[in-house]
Amino acid sequence: MSKDKSKVVERLRAKILPENRIFVRKNLEISEQVYALLKERGWSQKELAARLGKSESEVSKLLSGLHNLTLKSIAKLEAELGSDIITTPLEACKKYKTTEYIPFRIFVPIPKPDVDYSGTYVEESRIDYDPIYQKIAV
Amino acid sequence: MNIFAHIERLKDFQFRKVRFFSVRIEGTEVNEFFDFLNRMEDIEAVSEDLSNLLVWIEEIGENHGAIKDRFFRNESITTDVQALPPSKKQMEAYEILVEDLRLYCLVLNEHVVFLFNGGIKTTKNAKDCPNVGPYIKQANQIVVKLDKLLKSSEIRWNKGQTDILFDKDLEIEL
Numbered sequence: 001m002s003k004d005k006s007k008v009v010e011r012l013r014a015k016i017l018p019e020n021r022i023f024v025r026k027n028l029e030i031s032e033q034v035y036a037l038l039k040e041r042g043w044s045q046k047e048l049a050a051r052l053g054k055s056e057s058e059v060s061k062l063l064s065g066l067h068n069l070t071l072k073s074i075a076k077l078e079a080e081l082g083s084d085i086i087t088t089p090l091e092a093c094k095k096y097k098t099t100e101y102i103p104f105r106i107f108v109p110i111p112k113p114d115v116d117y118s119g120t121y122v123e124e125s126r127i128d129y130d131p132i133y134q135k136i137a138v
Numbered sequence: 139m140n141i142f143a144h145i146e147r148l149k150d151f152q153f154r155k156v157r158f159f160s161v162r163i164e165g166t167e168v169n170e171f172f173d174f175l176n177r178m179e180d181i182e183a184v185s186e187d188l189s190n191l192l193v194w195i196e197e198i199g200e201n202h203g204a205i206k207d208r209f210f211r212n213e214s215i216t217t218d219v220q221a222l223p224p225s226k227k228q229m230e231a232y233e234i235l236v237e238d239l240r241l242y243c244l245v246l247n248e249h250v251v252f253l254f255n256g257g258i259k260t261t262k263n264a265k266d267c268p269n270v271g272p273y274i275k276q277a278n279q280i281v282v283k284l285d286k287l288l289k290s291s292e293i294r295w296n297k298g299q300t301d302i303l304f305d306k307d308l309e310i311e312l
Contacts, residue, residue: 005168008175009150009192016189024193028202035208045207057211064209065202066194066236 028065030074030085035063037081051080143280143310145293148253153199157301159252161280161310170276171253174241184258187236194234195253203248210245211235213264213274229285231277233264240270242277244284249300254280276312283310 003011038048049059061067078085087095143161146169151158160169168176178188198209210232233256234241241256254277257269264270287293293304 003176003179005172005176008168008172008179012175012179012188012192015185016193020186020189021193024190024197028194028197031208032202060211061235064211064235065198066190066234 023068024065027067027069030069031063031065033085034077034081037083037085041081048080052076141312143312144306145304145308145310151195151199151253153196155201155203155249156199157250158195158199159250159302160254161252163312170255171241174253174255174257174273177257178239181258184236184239187239191234191236191239191241194236204245204251205248206232206245209234210243213240213242213277229281231274231281233274235259240264240273242270242273244277244281246288246302247299250302252280252284279312280310283312 034048038045043051045059045063046056049056052059054062062069062073074085142164144164146160146162148158148160148169148171158171160171162169166173175188178184198204202209204210211234213231213233229244231254232243232245234243238259239256240259242254244252244254246252255273257267257273259267259270261267264274284293287304287308287310292308293302295301296303
């Protein structure tokens with residue numbers, strides 16, 4: 001019996017393995033992270049390619065969200081960008097628990113039409129901290 | 139003999155960030171994108187790539203948007219026609235690639251993408267490949283026609299330029 005050609009999407013979707021979905025999602029997240037770091041550093045994709053010793057099209061393929069990135073290529077990207085691209089939940093937990101929070105006050109002048117407020121500042125807000133971080137705050 | 143095609147909204151591929159379309163050539167059973175999927179469906183060597191491609195389309199459609207520089211690779215051969223806003227850049231055929239699997243498409247903007255046909259690339263230069271060469275040519279041909287339809291406002295943008303509007307009987311002469 002011949003297959004119904006109009007139902008091909010349903011058949012293919014039924015065959016998608018959960019790991020395929022995770023693979024693409026994580027790949028796109030990595031790509032997004034790299035682009036965010038490039039933006040932060042003011043680098044172009046071309047510049048990144050030159051730093052990695054790769055062609056621009058190779059880097060483009062690497063960041064397409066479909067390339068099977070190896071841990072080695074991620075490590076190279078991290079080394080070149082000087083920042084983590086992926087962090088395990090355990091590592092993230094350690095990192096955030098050891099983050100030091102520095103309290104500071106923000107002083108903002110509040111204009112009062114009929115009052116001369118020049119030279120006087122009013123404390124407008126104070127940042128509240130999550131209790132878990134208060135203990136380690138400097 | 140004149141060949142005509144119609145635009146088809148891919149109803150299973152209408153996402154939060156991207157709406158996908160294809161074209162159906164008169165006399166064929168399914169649109170070009172579905173034809174690609176049907177031809178690739180039983181090829182064991184690309185079955186995982188095909189799955190990834192589908193998920194990728196869904197993911198960028200739902201969460202990322204069709205960002206040309208990031209997710210698509212320029213594969214234009216002859217199309218050098220100026221497009222209407224929003225991009226004001228050349229209308230070009232793009233390819234999505236997973237290893238040797240190629241799918242040709244047109245990214246009108248971050249929210250509207252046409253998916254055409256493709257196949258398994260076997261030569262270094264896609265143009266020379268018997269599998270995908272004809273589909274690149276076809277994609278470029280369609281892109282030229284779509285550009286004309288945009289210019290003549292037979293295909294129109296919605297207010298936010300997140301979707302296109304067209305008459306369901308609109309014909310594309312190839």
